[in-house]
Amino acid sequence: xxxxxxxxxxxxxxxxxxxxxxxxxxxxxxxxxxxxxxxxxxxxxxxxxxxxxxxxxxxxxxxxxxxxxxxxxxxxxxxxxxxxxxxxxxxxxxxxxxxxxxxxxxxxxxxxxxxxxxxxxxxxxxxxxxxxxxxxxxxxxxxxxxxxxxxxxxxxxxxxxxxxxxxxxxxxxxxxxxxxxxxxxxxxxxxxxxxxxxxxxxxxxxxxxxxxxxxxxxxxxxxxxxxxxxxxxxxxxxxxxxxxxxxxxxxxxxxxxxxxxxxxxxxxxxxxxxxxxxxxxxxxxxxxxxxxxxxxxxxxxxxxxxxxxxxxxxxxxxxxxxxxxxxxxxxxxxxxxxxxxxxx
Amino acid sequence: xxxxxxxxxxxxxxxxxxxxxxxxxxxxxxxxxxxxxxxxxxxxxxxxxxxxxxxxxxxxxxxxxxxxxxxxxxxxxxxxxxxxxxxxxxxxxxxxxxxxxxxxxxxxxxxxxxxxxxxxxxxxxxxxxxxxxxxxxxxxxxxxxxxxxxxxxxxxxxxxxxxxxxxxxxxxxxxxxxxxxxxxxxxxxxxxxxxxxxxxxxxxxxxxxxxxxxxxxxxxxxxxxxxxxxxxxxxxxxxxxxxxxxxxxxxxxxxxxxxxxxxxxxxxxxxxxxxxxxxxxxxxxxxxxxxxxxxxxxxxxxxxxxxxxxxxxxxxxxxxxxxxxxxxxxxxxxxxxxxxxxxx
DNA sequence: CTGAAAGCGCTTACAG
DNA sequence: CTGAAAGCGCTTACAG
Numbered sequence: 104x105x106x107x108x109x110x111x112x113x114x115x116x117x118x119x120x121x122x123x124x125x126x127x128x129x130x131x132x133x134x135x136x137x138x139x140x141x142x143x144x145x146x147x148x149x150x151x152x153x154x155x156x157x158x159x160x161x162x163x164x165x166x167x168x169x170x171x172x173x174x175x176x177x178x179x180x181x182x183x184x185x186x187x188x189x190x191x192x193x194x195x196x197x198x199x200x201x202x203x204x205x206x207x208x209x210x211x212x213x214x215x216x217x218x219x220x221x222x223x224x225x226x227x228x229x230x231x232x233x234x235x236x237x238x239x240x241x242x243x244x245x246x247x248x249x250x251x252x253x254x255x256x257x258x259x260x261x262x263x264x265x266x267x268x269x270x271x272x273x274x275x276x277x278x279x280x281x282x283x284x285x286x287x288x289x290x291x292x293x294x295x296x297x298x299x300x301x302x303x304x305x306x307x308x309x310x311x312x313x314x315x316x317x318x319x320x321x322x323x324x325x326x327x328x329x330x331x332x333x334x335x336x337x338x339x340x341x342x343x344x345x346x347x348x349x350x351x352x353x354x355x356x357x358x359x360x361x362x363x364x365x366x367x368x369x370x371x372x373x374x375x376x377x378x379x380x381x382x383x384x385x386x387x388x389x390x391x392x393x394x395x396x397x398x399x400x401x402x403x404x405x406x407x408x409x410x411x412x413x414x415x416x417x418x419x420x421x422x423x424x425x426x427x428x429x430x431x432x433x434x435x436x437x438x439x440x441x442x443x444x445x446x447x
Numbered sequence: 448x449x450x451x452x453x454x455x456x457x458x459x460x461x462x463x464x465x466x467x468x469x470x471x472x473x474x475x476x477x478x479x480x481x482x483x484x485x486x487x488x489x490x491x492x493x494x495x496x497x498x499x500x501x502x503x504x505x506x507x508x509x510x511x512x513x514x515x516x517x518x519x520x521x522x523x524x525x526x527x528x529x530x531x532x533x534x535x536x537x538x539x540x541x542x543x544x545x546x547x548x549x550x551x552x553x554x555x556x557x558x559x560x561x562x563x564x565x566x567x568x569x570x571x572x573x574x575x576x577x578x579x580x581x582x583x584x585x586x587x588x589x590x591x592x593x594x595x596x597x598x599x600x601x602x603x604x605x606x607x608x609x610x611x612x613x614x615x616x617x618x619x620x621x622x623x624x625x626x627x628x629x630x631x632x633x634x635x636x637x638x639x640x641x642x643x644x645x646x647x648x649x650x651x652x653x654x655x656x657x658x659x660x661x662x663x664x665x666x667x668x669x670x671x672x673x674x675x676x677x678x679x680x681x682x683x684x685x686x687x688x689x690x691x692x693x694x695x696x697x698x699x700x701x702x703x704x705x706x707x708x709x710x711x712x713x714x715x716x717x718x719x720x721x722x723x724x725x726x727x728x729x730x731x732x733x734x735x736x737x738x739x740x741x742x743x744x745x746x747x748x749x750x751x752x753x754x755x756x757x758x759x760x761x762x763x764x765x766x767x768x769x770x771x772x773x774x775x776x777x778x779x780x781x782x783x784x785x786x787x788x789x790x791x
Numbered sequence: 792c793t794g795a796a797a798g799c800g801c802t803t804a805c806a807g
Numbered sequence: 808c809t810g811a812a813a814g815c816g817c818t819t820a821c822a823g
Contacts, residue, residue: 116811131808153802157803797818801814
C-alpha cells in the first residue's frame with residue numbers, strides 16, 4: 104500500500120498526495136478532504152526507507168553534540184560519544200550528520216560553544232545540563248527555532264520542555280541505600296562521599312545523596328549517615344572529624360556519589376579502617392580493578408555509551424516519524440558486582 | 448560514493464558492478480579484478496537502504512519463530528514474542544516477515560513444529576533449546592539449507608554452530624551467590640530451590656545452581672548449601688528433612704533458580720521460618736508483588752522482550768550485511784531490588 | 792560477457 | 808490548484 108495506490112483511489116496524481124501528506128499547501132479543500140479520508144481508511148503509512156533514500160541526498164539531518172572536554176584517554180565523556188558515533192554509523196546512509204562541540208569547566212565556555220552551534224543550522228542538539236542558566240538560554244533559542252534538545256547524564260529543572268536521557272539519580276541513591284544496608288545493617292555507620300568540583304556539588308550527585316537518605320527514611324531506620332564533601336584536584340584529605348568517624352569496629356558503608364570510588368580504598372588502608380563496604384558509580388578502569396580486588400563491592404553503571412547511541416537513534420525517529428515517546432528515557436540502575444565480570 | 452561512480456571509474460555499467468558485488472558470475476576475470484580493486488580503493492559500501500527498498504518488493508526475508516505455548520495471559524513466552532513483533536514493526540517496510548510456531552511440553556511436539564517449519568522456506572529460525580536431540584536435528588537440517596538458527600533463553604551444547612542470545616546462567620548464579628552472601632553471611636544456611644518440570648530440571652536452572660555453588664567455592668567459604676528439587680504442578684510440599692533444615696534462628700538464604708520464587712513466602716510463613724532472604728528470577732506479577740512487600744529481596748531480570756527484539760534485528764543485520772558479530776549475545780544479569788520500581 | 796532500461800516508494804522542481 | 812517527469816542507489820530481467 105503505497106502513495107501510488109492512494110493516488111489511484113483518490114483519482115489524483117502522487118504529487119497531490121504528497122502535498123497533503125507534507126502539508127505543503129496548494130491543494131483544494133475538497134481534494135484534501137478526500138485524500139485524508141482515503142489515507143485514514145486504508146491506514147496508509149509512509150515508507151520511511153523510500154523517503155529517506157530520496158531525502159538523504161537533498162535534506163541532511165544534522166545534529167550538534169556538545170559535551171564536556173574529552174581531554175584524556177579515559178575521559179567519561181568519550182563514552183556517550185562512542186555511542187553517538189555508533190548510531191551515526193548506522194544512520195549516515197540515511198543522510199545523518201553529526202558535529203562535535205566541546206566545553207571546558209566554565210559556564211562561559213558552555214555559552215560560547217552553544218552560540219557557535221546556533222550560527223549553523225542543526226535539526227537538534229544533544230548536550231549535558233551542567234549550567235542551569237545557560238541551558239535555559241539554549242533551550243529558549245532552540246525552541247524558537249523548533250529544534251528539539253536532548254540532555255544526557257543528568258536531569259535538572261528547566262523553563263521549557265526538554266528531553267532527558269539519563270538515569271534517575273534519586274532511584275540510584277535509593278538502590279545504593281538498599282544494597283549497602285544489606286551488607287552493613289542498621290547498627291552500622293554510613294558515609295556519603297561527594298567529590299566536589301569548582302562549581303560545588305554536581306546536581307546528580309546531590310540527587311543520589313538525597314535518594315540514599317530517602318531509602319533509610321523509607322525503611323524507618325534512624326541510622327548514622329555522615330556526608331563528606333571533598334574537593335577534587337586534591338589528594339583525599341582526611342580531617343580529624345572524619346578520622347574520628349572512621350574509628351571503631353562497627354561496620355561501615357561508604358557511598359561515593361560519583362565515579363571516584365577508587366580514591367577511597369587507599370585512604371581506608373592508610374587509616375586502618377576495617378569492616379567497610381564501598382560502592383560508587385561507573386565502570387572505569389580503576390573502579391573495576393578495586394571491584395575485582397573486593398575493595399569496591401558494588402558499582403552502578405549508567406550505560407553512558409548507550410545514552411549517546413539512543414539519543415541519536417531516537418532523535419532521528421522523532422525527526423522522521425514525529426514519535427517522541429522514546430526521547431524521555433530512564434536508563435536502568437544497573438548494579439554490578441565482581442562476578443558480573445567473571446566470564447570475560 | 449555509489450555504484451554509479453564505481454561503474455564510471457571502472458568504465459563498465461552498473462549492472463556489471465552489481466554482478467561482482469553479488470558474485471552472480473558472468474564477469475570476465477579481468478573486469479572483476481579491476482572492479483574489486485576500485486571497490487577496495489574507494490572503500491565503497493553498499494547503501495543498504497536503497498538495496499532493501501528494491502528487495503523488499505521482490506525478495507522478502509522470512510523468519511520462523513518457534514516458542515513454547517503461550518497459553519495463558521502471563522506466560523513468560525509472550526515476552527520474547529513482544530520483542531519479536533516490536534522488531535518486525537520496525538523492519539516490515541524493509542520486506543521482513545515473521546511466522547509464529549509453538550510447541551507444547553514434549554519433544555515430539557517440538558519435532559513436529561520444526562518439521563512444519565522446514566516445509567516452508569525461511570531465511571532463519573529463532574527458537575528455544577529445550578530438547579537437545581531435536582535441536583541437533585533442527586540445526587543439522589538448517590545448516591544444510593544455509594539457514595542461521597538463533598536460540599533464546601538458554602545455552603546448551605550442540606553439534607553444529609548455532610547462535611545464542613541469552614543470559615550467562617552460570618554468571619547469574621555467581622551474582623546471586625554474591626548478593627545472598629552479602630545478606631546472610633558465611634555462618635548462615637543456604638537453600639537452592641529447583642522447580643522441576645516433567646523432564647526434570649531445566650538446563651539453565653542447573654547452570655544457575657552450579658554458578659551459585661561456584662561463587663562460594665571462589666570465596667573459599669565452606670557454607671551449608673542444601674538443594675531442594677521440587678516438582679511443579681503441585682503445591683509446594685515441605686518434607687520432614689526440609690522442615691528440619693528450616694528450623695533454627697540462623698540466617699537463611701533461598702535461591703530459586705527459575706521464575707517461581709513467589710511460591711516460597713507462603714511456605715516460609717506457614718512453617719514460621721524467619722531470618723530468611725529470598726531471591727529468584729524474572730519480573731512477573733507475583734514476584735514483583737513480593738518484592739514490594741520485602742518478602743523477595745532480589746530478582747534477576749533476563750530481559751526476555753529484549754532477547755526477542757534483538758534476535759530479529761541482529762538476524763536481519765546478519766542476512767543483509769553479513770555481520771554476525773551481534774548474534775552471539777550476553778544479556779546482562781540485571782539485579783532488581785524494590786527501589787528500582789519506586790519511581791513508577 | 793556486458794549494457795540499457797525499468798522499477799522499488801517517495802520527493803520535488805517545473806510546467807501549465 | 809494539479810500533473811508528469813526526473814531522480815535517490817540499488818537490483819534484475821532482457822537483449823545482444
